Amino acid sequence: MNVQTHNRPEKILDVQNVTVSFDGFKALDGLDFSIQKGELRFVIGPNGAGKTTLLDVATGKTRPASGKVIFNGGVDVAHEMEHTLVRKGLSRKFQTPSVFGSLSVYENLEATVGFNDPTLSLLRGLTREEEALIHDTLALIGLMDRMQVKAGILAHGEKQWLEIGMLLVQKPSLLLLDEPVAGMTRQERNRTGELLQSIAHRCSVVVVEHDMEFVRNFAKTVTVLHLGQMLCEGAVEDVQRDERVVKVYLGRAHA
Amino acid sequence: MKAKEKLSFALLRHWGPVLLLAVIFLLAPQVLTEFRLSQLGKFLTFAIVAVGLDLIWGYGGMLSLGQGLFFGLGAYGFAMYLKLQASGDKIPDFMFWSGLKSLPWFWQPFQTPLFAIVAALIIPALLAGVLGYFLFRSRVQGVYFSIITQALTLLTSIWFIGQQAYTGGTNGITNLGSAKVFGYSLLSSQAQHGFYYLTAFCLLGVYILGRWLTSSRFGRLLVALRDDESRVRFLGYDPVVIKTLVFALSAMIAALAGMLFVPQVGIISPSSMGVVPSIEMVVWVALGGRSTLLGAILGALAVNYGKSFFSESYPDIWQTFLGLLFIGSVLFFPTGVLGALKSATARLRTLAAFWVVRPGLAESHKPRATHALPEVVLPTMSQRVEGGSS
Numbered sequence: 209m210n211v212q213t214h215n216r217p218e219k220i221l222d223v224q225n226v227t228v229s230f231d232g233f234k235a236l237d238g239l240d241f242s243i244q245k246g247e248l249r250f251v252i253g254p255n256g257a258g259k260t261t262l263l264d265v266a267t268g269k270t271r272p273a274s275g276k277v278i279f280n281g282g283v284d285v286a287h288e289m290e291h292t293l294v295r296k297g298l299s300r301k302f303q304t305p306s307v308f309g310s311l312s313v314y315e316n317l318e319a320t321v322g323f324n325d326p327t328l329s330l331l332r333g334l335t336r337e338e339e340a341l342i343h344d345t346l347a348l349i350g351l352m353d354r355m356q357v358k359a360g361i362l363a364h365g366e367k368q369w370l371e372i373g374m375l376l377v378q379k380p381s382l383l384l385l386d387e388p389v390a391g392m393t394r395q396e397r398n399r400t401g402e403l404l405q406s407i408a409h410r411c412s413v414v415v416v417e418h419d420m421e422f423v424r425n426f427a428k429t430v431t432v433l434h435l436g437q438m439l440c441e442g443a444v445e446d447v448q449r450d451e452r453v454v455k456v457y458l459g460r461a462h463a
Numbered sequence: 464m465k466a467k468e469k470l471s472f473a474l475l476r477h478w479g480p481v482l483l484l485a486v487i488f489l490l491a492p493q494v495l496t497e498f499r500l501s502q503l504g505k506f507l508t509f510a511i512v513a514v515g516l517d518l519i520w521g522y523g524g525m526l527s528l529g530q531g532l533f534f535g536l537g538a539y540g541f542a543m544y545l546k547l548q549a550s551g552d553k554i555p556d557f558m559f560w561s562g563l564k565s566l567p568w569f570w571q572p573f574q575t576p577l578f579a580i581v582a583a584l585i586i587p588a589l590l591a592g593v594l595g596y597f598l599f600r601s602r603v604q605g606v607y608f609s610i611i612t613q614a615l616t617l618l619t620s621i622w623f624i625g626q627q628a629y630t631g632g633t634n635g636i637t638n639l640g641s642a643k644v645f646g647y648s649l650l651s652s653q654a655q656h657g658f659y660y661l662t663a664f665c666l667l668g669v670y671i672l673g674r675w676l677t678s679s680r681f682g683r684l685l686v687a688l689r690d691d692e693s694r695v696r697f698l699g700y701d702p703v704v705i706k707t708l709v710f711a712l713s714a715m716i717a718a719l720a721g722m723l724f725v726p727q728v729g730i731i732s733p734s735s736m737g738v739v740p741s742i743e744m745v746v747w748v749a750l751g752g753r754s755t756l757l758g759a760i761l762g763a764l765a766v767n768y769g770k771s772f773f774s775e776s777y778p779d780i781w782q783t784f785l786g787l788l789f790i791g792s793v794l795f796f797p798t799g800v801l802g803a804l805k806s807a808t809a810r811l812r813t814l815a816a817f818w819v820v821r822p823g824l825a826e827s828h829k830p831r832a833t834h835a836l837p838e839v840v841l842p843t844m845s846q847r848v849e850g851g852s853s
Contacts, residue, residue, distance in 0.1 A: 267697070294699030306694045308687045319683040323699035327708065330681040378699060 218281060220245045220382045220412045221266060221298075226275030228261055228436075235261040236272070237436035243382070248408035250423050250444075251416045253433035254456055259416040260303070262433070263384050266414075267300045268293055280381060295324055297381035303390060305367035309360025313351050313370055316359050317342045320374040341377055349373040349403065365396035369403065382412045389422050401426035420457070424448070432456075480757055481670065488663040492656055504659040504727045506767045507666050508720040513747045513759035514669050515716030520745070521754035522677055523709050524689030526605075529612030530717045530744045532619050533587040535736020537718025539623075539636065540583025542725045543573040545649065548642035556638060561628035570629075583722050584715055591714030595707040604692070613738060620737040635732025639725070649726055662723045666760070669716055673756045685709060686754075750792050752799025761801065 223241040227234060236258045243249050253259050264270035266277055268285045277285040279298050288296070307316050321338050322330050334342070346352045349369040354362065359370060368388055375383055388404070389397045397419070404426060407413055417423050423430060423444065430447045432439040434456050440447060447453055491503055512534055520526050546555045547570070553559070554566050572578045594615065598608060623630045631637070640650050647654040676682050688695050688702055695702055725731050734740075743766075751762020769788060773781035796803040 289701075290693075290696040291699050291701050294697060299699075300697055302694075302697075306691055308683075308690050308694075310686055310690060311683055315683050318680055319687055320698050322680055327681070327701075327704045330684060331676070331679045334680075374698065 218245050219243065219278070220247070220280055221414070222278040223262070223266065224276045224278065226265055226272045226277060228258075228265060228270055228272050234436050236265065238275070239433075239437060241431065241438060243412055243414060245381075245412055246408075248404065248413045248428065249415070250427035250430045251414060251433060252418070252420070252423055252430060253439070256435075257433040258436040259433055260386055261436075263300060263386055263414075263416060266384060267298065291323075294378070294380075297379075298384070299375040299378060299380035299382070300384040301368075301371055301375060301386060301388065303386040305364065305371050307359040307362070307367050307370050307374070309358065311359055312356050313359055313362070314342065314346075314355040316370060316374055317345060317377050321377045323378055345373045345377050348376065348406065350399065365392045365400070368392070368400065372403065372407070376407065376410070380411055382414070383407065385413065385415045387416060387418055389417065389419055397422050398425070481667070484760070485663075485667055488666075489660075492659060497652060497655070500659055501655060501727050502771065504655075504662050505724060506764050507659075507662045508724040508727070509744070509747065509767055510760040510763040511662070511666050511669050511720035511723070512717045512744050513751070513763040514666070514673050514756055515713035515720075516744055517748050517753060517756055517759035518673055518676065518716075519709050519713040520748060521756075521759070522682060522689065523685045523706065525706065525710065526609045526745065527612045527710065527713065528609045528738070528741045528745065529591075529616045530713070531736050531738070531741030532612075532616040533591060533714040533717035534721040534724070534740070534744075535620070535623075535731065535733070536587040536590070537583045537721030538725045538731040538735065539630070539721075540573070540579055540586065540718070541722040542636040542639065542731045543570060544576055544579035545639045545642040545726065546636050547574050548644075549639050549649075551641075555631075555636075557631040557634065557636075558628055563628050567629055580722065584718050587718040588711045588715040592707055592711035595710035596703065599703045599706045599710075613741065616736070616741050617738050620733040623733045623736070631732070633733065635730055635735075636725075637730040637732070639729050644726065649729075655727065658723065658726045662727070665719060665723060669719070670756060670760065677754075677756070681705070746789055748799075750789065750796075750799055752796075752801030752803075752805075755799070755801045755805070758799050758801030762799065765800075 219242045221241075221243040223239055226236050226239045226241075228236040239258070239262070241262070251259055251262065261270060265272050266279075266285060268277075268288050268290060271286055279285055279293070280296065283293070283296055283298075285293065285298075308319065311319060318334065321334065321342060343352075346355055349372060351366060351370060351373065354366065359367065362370060372383075372385070372388065385404075389400050392400065401422060404413060404415060415427075417427075427444045429442065430444045431441045432447060432450075432453050434452075439452055439456060440450050442450075488503075488507070492500055495503060512530055516527065516530050547566075550556070554563060558566070573582070594612075598611060603611065623635075624633050626632070640648075642649040644654050644657075647657075677685070684695065684700060684705055688705060692702055721731070721736075724735075744763075747763040747766050748759045749762070750766055751760065752758025766785075766788075770781070770785055773784045777784065792800065798806070
């Protein structure tokens with residue numbers, strides 16, 4: 209499940225001509241956007257470009273005024289509830305870390321692992337595979353020796369990793385991350401970058417990011433949004449040199 | 464060795480207070496007078512309600528102001544059986560006074576004890592389940608949930624008062640004295656002792672059930688729902704199912720308490736199932752300490768003993784004392800008495816760790832120290848595959 213077939217390119221997420229407007233302001237304006245299976249894609253853009261709205265639409269949180277979002281070849285996102293979409297393999301991490309502060313790190317992972325079981329089976333203990341999966345994930349996110357600590361007292365970066373771990377134990381096929389390195393130290397950012405690259409071997413990942421240095425260091429393919437539309441898309445080196453991108457970013461910076 | 468000591472200490476801390484309570488409850492009949500014993504039995508039924516309320520409110524964050532209603536429904540269900548028993552071949556006295564000639568159809572099956580018991584448990588649970596399902600599905604939360612449950616309680620108790628011929632009206636169902644249980648007269652000390660032990664046993668059972676539930680993953684999700692419901696939704700869980708189940712369970716626990724209340728107190732009337740008793744139930748849990756279960760039990764006992772003490776000693780102004788007690792505890796112990804005790808011992812232990820046991824350990828209790836990054840190297844994917852972890 210976590211190893212994707214690379215030789216047959218298929219779209220894991222297909223955003224088709226989507227428009228979202230809030231009181232006349234078009235947050236997304238006829239956006240076409242797609243991700244292949246197994247891809248690690250960065251989405252960047254200045255404030256108000258529609259990055260978070262894109263994630264909201266992709267997870268069914270916001271319904272588009274027109275257009276469609278298709279997940280994994282056949283799932284129309286608009287027809288799903290939040291939790292059924294997650295059960296079908298689409299997970300999302302919100303911008304602010306929202307781990308459960310009163311539970312320990314381990315319990316946070318434990319609480320998320322059984323999301324596909326019938327409710328009453330949550331009364332039994334974990335299976336051996338589930339325990340192994342949690343320990344695996346703890347090692348991956350680097351919180352093995354913090355597993356008994358209450359999540360509420362973790363440092364900001366650790367919370368973000370824990371939350372990524374909570375999504376990983378659910379073995380999603382597409383992971384959407386909203387500004388995962390916001391507010392992190394340089395060291396934490398680098399570790400998060402490495403974490404994202406190793407996650408990308410298991411599932412498709414979309415990272416919405418603001419931090420250009422982080423994008424330069426860890427991205428391969430980048431999509432640039434501007435005013436709810438796609439400005440350009442391609443390898444990070446090309447995108448960086450693109451005149452329109454430079455203009456959008458610099459123009460904004462001095463505005 | 465050390466780990467073993469630690470484990471047995473943890474076990475003692477976990478179950479010690481409960482064992483102590485259990486022993487006290489079991490010894491009580493040897494020490495107490497009949498009057499005091501039946502009083503304790505009544506308070507124990509209240510403690511059962513409190514455990515159920517702590518499950519849904521303390522752990523689940525849903526402040527139900529309808530527990531009195533479920534308590535009352537359970538009580539009425541069992542009282543109907545006892546009343547029919549006590550009336551023998553005749554129809555219950557209050558029906559006769561209201562001009563009824565024969566037993567209404569929905570009273571008929573309550574002649575069977577098993578039906579009465581099952582119905583008294585299932586009907587409140589079903590009511591809570593159906594109500595909860597629709598409320599939670601429309602994402603009714605917080606104070607709106609409380610108001611709706613309170614409205615339902617008010618409505619039902621008024622309705623019960625109005626249906627004099629079928630429910631006994633304001634007086635409720637009373638005069639159960641001549642009913643027989645297992646061949647004993649209801650008022651005999653054998654029957655009363657039996658109900659007392661049954662109540663103590665049910666309280667322990669409900670407490671253990673609560674402990675088991677809250678320490679399972681189901682319980683963790685319940686706490687997670689309380690802390691951040693939309694997050695739980697985005698983790699792939701359907702909050703409606705979890706919340707509905709807990710609401711129905713807490714209703715059933717309240718109904719069980721009501722069933723045990725009736726034979727020991729000998730009456731159930733709308734005044735025991737209305738808005739005020741429902742709020743009192745919340746007070747017990749708030750005072751004892753939310754999401755501790757044990758605190759709920761202690762709270763129910765403490766408040767009710769306080770009430771009886773003040774009302775016996777200061778019959779004119781006892782309610783003032785109770786009010787002051789409540790205000791004081793909310794002001795000074797917002798997490799309840801047990802919650803305050805818990806955080807006090809935690810603080811003491813931190814201090815002890817800092818000064819006595821291991822000065823180095825105390826460092827890790829400082830929040831600042833948590834900003835340091837753990838020195839864990841992320842395994843690369845190829846290492847992970849070699850390790851056979853996938």
